[in-house]
Amino acid sequence: MAARHAFEAGAMKLSINGRSVAVDDAAADARMPLLWLLRDVLNLTGTKYGCGVAACGACTVQVDGAAVRACVTPLQAVQGKAIRTIEGLGTAAAPHALQQAWVEQQVPQCGYCQSGMLMAAAALLEAKPEPSDADIDAAITNLCRCGTYPRVRAAIHGAARRLAARRR
Ligand code: FES
């Protein structure tokens, strides 16, 4: 059993959306993908399962600010790091600038890819507050079967303008 777990005996501690989360290691192996923990153990189902092989981006979350594909990220890689999921991006009462821009641009169609798109966009704007089209195309490698890419790009520019105005 000791070889199976990289964790110390007892609950593993993760930081998710600003909260310390203790997970019993009977429920989550150190090698379990973060996506499994989020969806199946913690019921944070805003993060979606698409391909399971880091190809589509539906499962994108932020880890220490960077966009990470949770389907291929083991729990042992995110201990002690700040994890943010779509549930931590904003609320209906206090939406993130990206979520406001998403509504303004009416970005989603079926919606399945959109939480991953938003988290990738959040990571981009934190790293590069005023991205060019090329920056967006390079950073947002998420797949959208509905083809919302032009509106995703427009919404990221809109959110960047809104955030820039707040900084002035
Ligand atoms: S489900 Fe993780 S990249 Fe597709």
Ligand code: FES
């Ligand atoms: S909105 Fe349908 S997959 Fe992107």
